[in-house]
Amino acid sequence: MSETRNVSYSFLGPAGTFTEAALAQVPEARGKAWRAVNNVGEALADVVSGRSVAAMIAIENSVDGGVSATQDALASVPNLRIIGEYLVPVNFVLVARPGTTLADVRVVNAHPVAYAQCRSWLEATLPHHGHIPASSNVTAASSLLDGDQADAAIAPPGIDKRYNLAVLATGIGDNPNAVTRFVLVSRRAAVPARTGADKTSVIVELPEDRPGSLLDMLEQFATRGVNLSLIQSRPIGDAMGRYRFVIDADGHIQDERVADALLGLRRFSPKVLFLGSYPRADKRPIEFTSHYDDDVFIGARAWLKDLIGDDPSGT
Numbered sequence: 001m002s003e004t005r006n007v008s009y010s011f012l013g014p015a016g017t018f019t020e021a022a023l024a025q026v027p028e029a030r031g032k033a034w035r036a037v038n039n040v041g042e043a044l045a046d047v048v049s050g051r052s053v054a055a056m057i058a059i060e061n062s063v064d065g066g067v068s069a070t071q072d073a074l075a076s077v078p079n080l081r082i083i084g085e086y087l088v089p090v091n092f093v094l095v096a097r098p099g100t101t102l103a104d105v106r107v108v109n110a111h112p113v114a115y116a117q118c119r120s121w122l123e124a125t126l127p128h129h130g131h132i133p134a135s136s137n138v139t140a141a142s143s144l145l146d147g148d149q150a151d152a153a154i155a156p157p158g159i160d161k162r163y164n165l166a167v168l169a170t171g172i173g174d175n176p177n178a179v180t181r182f183v184l185v186s187r188r189a190a191v192p193a194r195t196g197a198d199k200t201s202v203i204v205e206l207p208e209d210r211p212g213s214l215l216d217m218l219e220q221f222a223t224r225g226v227n228l229s230l231i232q233s234r235p236i237g238d239a240m241g242r243y244r245f246v247i248d249a250d251g252h253i254q255d256e257r258v259a260d261a262l263l264g265l266r267r268f269s270p271k272v273l274f275l276g277s278y279p280r281a282d283k284r285p286i287e288f289t290s291h292y293d294d295d296v297f298i299g300a301r302a303w304l305k306d307l308i309g310d311d312p313s314g315t
Contacts, residue, residue, distance in 0.1 A: 009029045012039070012043065025088075039069070054186040062178050075244060082184070095163075111134050138156070141155035193254075197280045197282075
């Protein structure tokens with residue numbers, strides 16, 4: 001069997017999940033083997049072991065923010081790189097075993113992220129319901145047919161075409177414009193070439209817990225004209241008050257302003273994890289003022305070199 005035919009991609013399964021829909025957007029994955037896994041840790045383990053060349057994982061949604069399980073996993077697994085991002089519009093239906101009515105529902109099975117995105121509808125429609133977490137939305141639905149204790153499940157539209165389930169309600173998401181952002185993660189490799197519409201992701205630990213330390217970190221970007229599209233804190237876990245920050249910056253590591261910001265960040269904190277620079281899913285060009293152009297940074301270095309001269313000792 002050829003190496004090409006052995007290439008596989010991992011995604012949160014089973015078939016029919018939003019993660020699979022994100023993977024379907026990857027041209028390189030078409031015609032290759034797709035491996036359904038149960039959680040983010042298993043997906044990343046596939047990549048580290050070489051079982052899969054890349055894994056598609058959810059990292060952020062427009063309703064509930066960053067996916068903490070993904071952020072924590074990326075912080076703890078070394079030598080991984082984000083090589084692309086993909087957006088999937090998200091909507092949900094409530095399904096149950098045939099014969100079940102909405103009035104019968106006491107317990108709902110749902111992936112925690114999906115549950116959060118439907119919380120207002122659930123509290124208004126089923127104010128006394130309980131929640132059983134599931135590893136995926138499809139698993140939540142299919143488990144109803146396996147004797148699950150839940151009466152209903154939150155699932156993606158069309159699930160009733162895959163399983164013998166009745167749809168009790170449609171459009172139950174609290175935000176009809178909800179979108180989930182997915183990233184394709186691979187082993188550490190060359191950074192994709194910059195396109196002018198890029199994003200750079202890093203995880204940074206504050207070096208010490210003192211007044212102004214967070215501001216010092218943010219100023220590394222602000223003083224270089226780099227906009228942040230995401231900044232989220234996650235506990236490190238070794239002591240109270242210790243946090244790491246997951247950051248998405250507009251631009252590419254090969255952009256002078258971003259590279260200079262990362263250098264400043266590295267001087268500020270000894271623990272900076274570079275997750276990658278990759279094309280934005282929306283392909284929107286990054287906007288910034290002209291005094292942060294590459295030529296300005298290059299010219300400033302040339303000016304400094306001229307001041308110092310070829311012989312720094314002055315002899």
